Amino acid sequence: VSELADLYAVQLSDIAIAQSKHRLSHLPEIELHTSTKNDVAAITKSLAETVARGASAKKEINELEAAGHANDAAIARLNKQLKTVIAPREAEALQHEIATCSQQRSQLDDRELELMELVDLCDREEAQVSSQLAHAKQLDAAAAEKLAVAQREENQSLERLVQQRSAQALVVPASLLNTYEAKRKHRPDGAIAKLSGPTCGACHLDIAQGEISALRALPETERPECPHCGCFIFFEVGY
Numbered sequence: 001v002s003e004l005a006d007l008y009a010v011q012l013s014d015i016a017i018a019q020s021k022h023r024l025s026h027l028p029e030i031e032l033h034t035s036t037k038n039d040v041a042a043i044t045k046s047l048a049e050t051v052a053r054g055a056s057a058k059k060e061i062n063e064l065e066a067a068g069h070a071n072d073a074a075i076a077r078l079n080k081q082l083k084t085v086i087a088p089r090e091a092e093a094l095q096h097e098i099a100t101c102s103q104q105r106s107q108l109d110d111r112e113l114e115l116m117e118l119v120d121l122c123d124r125e126e127a128q129v130s131s132q133l134a135h136a137k138q139l140d141a142a143a144a145e146k147l148a149v150a151q152r153e154e155n156q157s158l159e160r161l162v163q164q165r166s167a168q169a170l171v172v173p174a175s176l177l178n179t180y181e182a183k184r185k186h187r188p189d190g191a192i193a194k195l196s197g198p199t200c201g202a203c204h205l206d207i208a209q210g211e212i213s214a215l216r217a218l219p220e221t222e223r224p225e226c227p228h229c230g231c232f233i234f235f236e237v238g239y
């Protein structure tokens with residue numbers, strides 16, 4: 001009977017260990033940290049997009065400026081040519097060409113203005129998103145720290161339980177412990193149970209009074225088991 005009392009203590013520790021492990025993998029701090037990590041990733045991505053948009057606009061501005069210089073040179077060349085031609089038809093053709101180039105130049109300028117506004121917008125957005133990112137990183141660091149603390153605490157309590165379980169198991173005969181482990185595979189929290197009145201604490205079925213008396217009367221060498229679920233029945237002293 002005292003062996004079963006010791007075994008019952010082992011099972012209490014095993015249940016507490018399982019609960020502690022479950023808590024470890026379901027800490028609310030895990031979800032919080034995942035959420036702050038996702039925020040940092042999303043804002044980092046958005047910042048990269050803004051920077052890329054600004055860079056691409058700046059690149060296009062450089063290209064437009066090169067095109068503008070080429071355009072200016074073409075207009076200058078055409079104007080110079082215009083001074084040398086005498087035939088009105090040729091002059092008209094050159095004037096037409098100059099007008100086309102000027103129109104192109106004005107389109108280039110309009111586009112460049114548009115792009116400069118875009119660059120300005122991107123710069124402002126970059127500053128704003130950068131400060132958002134800094135804030136998100138702070139929250140993420142705080143969440144990581146909180147998670148580490150919670151994990152450390154739960155791990156410490158788990159370690160204490162594991163040590164306690166080892167000490168408790170030392171006084172239980174190895175063969176009984178093996179049988180218990182085998183029973184636990186089917187019933188993790190009810191390999192050994194107390195009776196609550198006539199009710200088995202593991203399967204919650206009632207055991208007939210006659211059977212209970214027979215179980216109580218078993219010799220020391222035989223261990224009482226629930227006739228329904230097969231768990232060990234542990235009769236507390238005085239019951």
Ligand SMILES: [Zn+2]
Nearest residue numbers: 200203226229
């Ligand atoms: Zn039972």
